[in-house]
Amino acid sequence: MMVWCIVGMALERKEPLHQIVNRLDIMLPGNRPFVVPSAVIQARQRLGSEAVRRVFTKTAQLWHNATPHPHWCGLTLLAIDGVFWRTPDTPENDAAFPRQTHAGNPALHPQVKMVCQMELTSHLLTAAAFGTMKTAKMSLLSNL
Structure with a gap:
């Protein structure tokens, strides 16, 4: 869920974080909406850099291999x-x-x-x- 938020932040750099979360319809486990914008920031901080690195590595490999x-x-x-x-x-x-x-x-x-x-x-x-x-x-x- 937060990886999508990171991707959204890269695509919509001028938008506030809570608007990106709302636009992407990101939900907490159990389909609960985020209550306050600070919850998004805390979740992003917990995500860490390793998950983002893995997403980059996997998508870079997939896109490179799929492109002629x-x-x-x-x-x-x-x-x-x-x-x-x-x-x-x-x-x-x-x-x-x-x-x-x-x-x-x-x-x-x-x-x-x-x-x-x-x-x-x-x-x-x-x-x-x-x-x-x-x-x-x-x-x-x-x-x-």
Whole structure:
């Protein structure tokens, strides 16, 4: 149930969380509606990152395998790229993702480094790895 909420949050980033839950008609076990918006936030926090990682991995594999990608000399066309994501400025994120510094000045927000593998013709992500700004890209690549 909360995984659908995470997907909805990605698709409707400007909508409040309780509206996403209402639109997706997400119910608690026993078909009970959420009583207050804070219940959604607490359920999302309990979900954790492992469930979201598993959903990404499974859907990426299914979509990649189900798509007839063009090949070059019998090879699938893949690329690797990286990006930095700013995270909310919270003590928890500061502890998990130390701020990068430039000329002795810390960044305004904690950042996450992402390295991903993508099929070039469809732009489907086939794998992704995350780390702190201090994590070397080559180290993240070995996790793909």
